[in-house]
Amino acid sequence: MSFIEISHLRKSFGANTVVHDFDLSIDKGEFVSFLGPSGCGKTTILRMIAGFETASAGAIQIGGTEVTHLPPSRRKVGMVFQAYALFPNLTVAGNIGFGLKIAGKDKGEIDARVAEMLELIKLPDLGSRYPYQLSGGQQQRVALARALAVKPEVLLLDEPLSALDAKIRVSLREEIRALQRDLGITTVFVTHDQEEALSISDRIVVMNEGRADQIGTPSDIYNNPATRFVASFVGTLNLLEARVVDPAAGRLSIDGQPVMTTRDLSAFGIADETTVALRPEALTLGDGNGDRNTLSGTVEEVAFLGAVIRVRVRLSEARLSLDLFNDPALQLPRIGAPAAISFKREDLLVMDRR
Ligand SMILES: Nc1ncnc2c1ncn2[C@@H]1O[C@H](COP(=O)(O)OP(=O)(O)OP(=O)(O)O)[C@@H](O)[C@H]1O
């Protein structure tokens, strides 16, 4: 049995249902991310796990105990909120010790735990400062320490890095992950940044309008997106209309040009329309010589992005982007020149009909 069991969870605000029949099991010590666009229900689910929002239907179990109707204080959950909510009138030490004070711990115990937490977040000397005297990254660390101080069994992080600039985000997310591994604490991390989710999660829940579209490991989600939504949300992707030619043989056509896939087409009939997806990094310029799929078109745009050069090729109707690694010796394709694009049969992803 998993450590957190969420079953048939639903949340409605008035007539508006924002979480629909949501199921998720999380193992002890696992790091799970909720990834999805603004308004898809990430915060609402997190708040239901923490007990700050009541579920309209369904159940939540933590460590074998049904907590659906328990108050937050009885759930052994620590949460870092989306808009970081340090108490401005309390010092760093006061913020970190807040939960312990509420729980009625004595001063000696609180002081010792606060000192331990300050060490943990590598800010040992800042206990007497106020939040306004800290940088954004330091404030986020304090919010994390406050959530961990009460020794929760579950850590809930609601976009804890969104207010920070790109460099600090990356280093702090690595710190959070290392800390989480050391403590072995079961963690749910919310983000709408796909790279962030891919880089730190054991599993990702891709959310779409209050539902989980797909739940899987980062490599699952990226390489085998289950729906068109997941495919387009996770990574840069070419989505193309295709026609099934021979399902048993894996034959399709894109813009009238024949291609093959190793994916299962048994759900399709001859001449069915479907959507296929190709990642830019799976494509190379040049003819596939029969071993690989080849599509022919014309170079429409060449964009220098630094480490990679993104080339857009137009078939008759469809357009495809592909990435070349930067190399000063590289002869860049000319706009308007004919171009062939090739890719492996297994790289042609066929989307479910959803
Ligand atoms: N207290 C509330 N009353 C009414 N509607 C609400 C309430 N809280 C959230 N909602 C609605 O529920 C939906 C989901 O909101 P939620 O905050 O869970 O989204 P989110 O995925 O966390 O988005 P973001 O990435 O912008 O933080 C939104 O449409 C929001 O307007």
Ligand SMILES: [Mg+2]
């Ligand atoms: Mg939110």
